[in-house]
Amino acid sequence: MSEATRTRTGAVRRAAPWLVLLAAAAVLPPASGDPTITYLATTASIYVLVGTGLNIMFGYTGQVSLGQGALVAVGAYTTGVLMADHGWTFWAAAPAAVLVTTGAGTLMALPAFRLSSWYIALVTLGAAMAARSLLVEFEGLTGGWSGLVGIPRPAIGSRELGERDVLWLVIALNAVLFIMVRNIVDSRLGRGMMAVRDAPEMARSVGVGPVRAKLFAFACGGATAGLGGALLAVHHGLVTPDDFTLDFSILFLLVVIIGGAARLAGPIIGTLLFFALPELLTGLAEWRGLLYGAALLALMVYAPQGVAGAWDKLRARHRRDGPPVAAARTGDGGAEVGPPRGAPLGVELSGVRKSFGGVHALRGVDLTIEPGEVHAIVGPNGSGKTTLLNVISRLLWQDEGRVLLGAEDVSRATAERLARRGVARVFQTPRLLGASSLRDNVLLGAYARERAGGPATVLRLPRARRERAALAAEADRLLGAHGLAGRADEAAAALPHGEQRLLEVARAMMARPRLLLMDEPAAGLTPRELEALGRLIRAIRDAGTTVVLVEHHIELVADVADVVTVLDRGEPVTSGAPEDALGDARVVELYLGAPA
Numbered sequence: 001m002s003e004a005t006r007t008r009t010g011a012v013r014r015a016a017p018w019l020v021l022l023a024a025a026a027v028l029p030p031a032s033g034d035p036t037i038t039y040l041a042t043t044a045s046i047y048v049l050v051g052t053g054l055n056i057m058f059g060y061t062g063q064v065s066l067g068q069g070a071l072v073a074v075g076a077y078t079t080g081v082l083m084a085d086h087g088w089t090f091w092a093a094a095p096a097a098v099l100v101t102t103g104a105g106t107l108m109a110l111p112a113f114r115l116s117s118w119y120i121a122l123v124t125l126g127a128a129m130a131a132r133s134l135l136v137e138f139e140g141l142t143g144g145w146s147g148l149v150g151i152p153r154p155a156i157g158s159r160e161l162g163e164r165d166v167l168w169l170v171i172a173l174n175a176v177l178f179i180m181v182r183n184i185v186d187s188r189l190g191r192g193m194m195a196v197r198d199a200p201e202m203a204r205s206v207g208v209g210p211v212r213a214k215l216f217a218f219a220c221g222g223a224t225a226g227l228g229g230a231l232l233a234v235h236h237g238l239v240t241p242d243d244f245t246l247d248f249s250i251l252f253l254l255v256v257i258i259g260g261a262a263r264l265a266g267p268i269i270g271t272l273l274f275f276a277l278p279e280l281l282t283g284l285a286e287w288r289g290l291l292y293g294a295a296l297l298a299l300m301v302y303a304p305q306g307v308a309g310a311w312d313k314l315r316a317r318h319r320r321d322g323p324p325v326a327a328a329r330t331g332d333g334g335a336e337v338g339p340p341r342g343a344p345l346g347v348e349l350s351g352v353r354k355s356f357g358g359v360h361a362l363r364g365v366d367l368t369i370e371p372g373e374v375h376a377i378v379g380p381n382g383s384g385k386t387t388l389l390n391v392i393s394r395l396l397w398q399d400e401g402r403v404l405l406g407a408e409d410v411s412r413a414t415a416e417r418l419a420r421r422g423v424a425r426v427f428q429t430p431r432l433l434g435a436s437s438l439r440d441n442v443l444l445g446a447y448a449r450e451r452a453g454g455p456a457t458v459l460r461l462p463r464a465r466r467e468r469a470a471l472a473a474e475a476d477r478l479l480g481a482h483g484l485a486g487r488a489d490e491a492a493a494a495l496p497h498g499e500q501r502l503l504e505v506a507r508a509m510m511a512r513p514r515l516l517l518m519d520e521p522a523a524g525l526t527p528r529e530l531e532a533l534g535r536l537i538r539a540i541r542d543a544g545t546t547v548v549l550v551e552h553h554i555e556l557v558a559d560v561a562d563v564v565t566v567l568d569r570g571e572p573v574t575s576g577a578p579e580d581a582l583g584d585a586r587v588v589e590l591y592l593g594a595p596a
């Protein structure tokens with residue numbers, strides 16, 4: 001079978017369950033002959049739509065919102081007012097509603113730049129409560145407690161859509177949204193959002209702007225809530241404040257959590273379990289509260305990643321029980337790290353000071369790192385090594401002094417900008433997307449050099465597809481060069497510590513960096529892994545990348561460094577070739593203590 005045929009067959013096999021689900025949702029309710037079932041199926045499908053938007057915000061970007069119900073209300077009322085009072089068609093009113101709620105959703109994002117997730121939850125909860133009061137207050141526009149009635153169904157020409165047509169419309173919109181979200185999640189946009197959720201500093205070090213990522217997520221959540229509101233308005237034919245209680249707002253978050261946050265199927269499963277199933281089992285109405293509570297508790301304890309997450313885990317275990325996958329491990333790390341995307345970058349620090357309250361972490365550091373060398377920074381615990389790396393990578397700004405990258409003054413530049421200039425970073429403790437595959441983790445490293453824009457990515461246009469395929473092949477090659485060949489689809493969190501470190505180096509190399517900053521990469525490695533790391537660092541330097549290596553492992557430093565700088569209490573003590581710097585009497589005293 002040719003590669004193209006195999007790819008096509010794989011795609012068909014992956015799409016098959018979704019096509020079956022779509023067909024079932026479109027055909028079965030109308031075929032039941034019971035209008036209530038069609039009505040409920042439409043309502044549930046609208047909830048899936050809103051839940052999918054919230055999944056982008058909460059599941060993939062980690063931004064909790066208890067205010068989705070308020071945005072749905074804004075969408076519903078905007079559509080209601082425009083259609084019932086101003087005679088707009090649905091096709092004009094719905095985009096207007098989406099525009100309004102995208103704006104409102106983006107406004108709700110503003111506190112997210114300063115507050116932690118749980119404070120944002122409170123802010124959005126406040127927004128939900130305020131929105132309901134406003135709906136009642138602005139009686140002239142919204143009809144107060146009585147709401148808006150007589151909202152017509154969407155029409156094509158003079159034909160008004162029936163109940164079944166509205167269901168099909170909602171299902172079609174869900175299908176389009178599902179494909180768009182899948183494309184986003186499997187792209188630099190999605191990887192960037194997950195990096196902001198899991199490791200904000202690492203996200204910045206690969207070039208992801210957290211503000212843009214959060215704004216994008218909130219805008220997606222706002223847009224889908226607006227669309228959901230517009231559809232609810234024409235589906236019900238009326239909107240009242242009672243439709244948008246606090247429970248309604250919380251419902252969407254529960255749907256995402258129960259179904260499985262950051263899983264494409266999460267909102268579908270969550271809606272089925274949380275809304276559709278109990279509606280159908282009306283005989284259990286009295287017990288519903290108790291059943292919900294018990295199910296939620298059981299889920300939190302036994303399946304914190306929701307039903308879809310538990311299902312994925314089960315499948316992964318089943319796969320592991322099967323015949324072993326032939327994992328080709330080269331394990332040797334070295335050769336194919338690839339060339340940097342430009343000439344190696346040097347760094348010059350002059351008079352750099354950084355304090356944390358009364359702690360002076362850096363006390364006026366002057367340091368020159370020449371392009372193309374491996375420059376090791378050593379020193380006792382707390383001497384300021386990580387702070388120095390943070391200042392060079394711009395995750396921290398110095399209080400005083402100047403930082404030059406090549407010839408450019410970057411004293412006021414952001415970490416994201418440095419990533420675009422070709423600076424990559426490996427952290428003291430690996431910062432990875434734990435739930436994502438090794439390939440996706442490495443692909444994240446290419447964030448700053450990917451060219452396909454937002455629309456090309458969301459619609460997966462040929463340009464974006466070609467770029468993605470080329471980068472995926474490059475990521476697989478890099479995994480091989482770091483001893484992780486044949487394991488691209490495994491989850492990063494399942495790797496042992498040493499391999500997680502190598503994966504981080506592979507991610508950094510995916511940036512094709514001109515300057516690589518490594519913070520204690522040898523910590524916790526086995527002797528064999530250490531040897532591979534030594535070879536890797538030399539190969540990276542030989543390929544034309546400057547390496548700054550913060551390290552306690554003196555044998556490794558002596559083995560790979562061209563220059564060693566020793567820091568003590570925030571100041572360089574000495575700098576020079578390894579044999580000179582490490583043999584300096586002051587350095588020996590620092591490490592071994594003063595002779596008696």
Ligand SMILES: Nc1ncnc2c1ncn2[C@@H]1O[C@H](COP(=O)(O)OP(=O)(O)OP(=O)(O)O)[C@@H](O)[C@H]1O
Pocket residue numbers: 356359360361379380381382383384385386387388
């Ligand atoms: N965010 C912070 N807030 C307060 N103090 C900090 C912060 N970061 C670092 N420090 C302090 O600054 C000093 C230098 O810390 P830094 O982590 O740079 O040292 P280090 O040489 O990397 O140490 P180690 O080898 O243990 O990693 C330490 O006294 C540390 O406690």
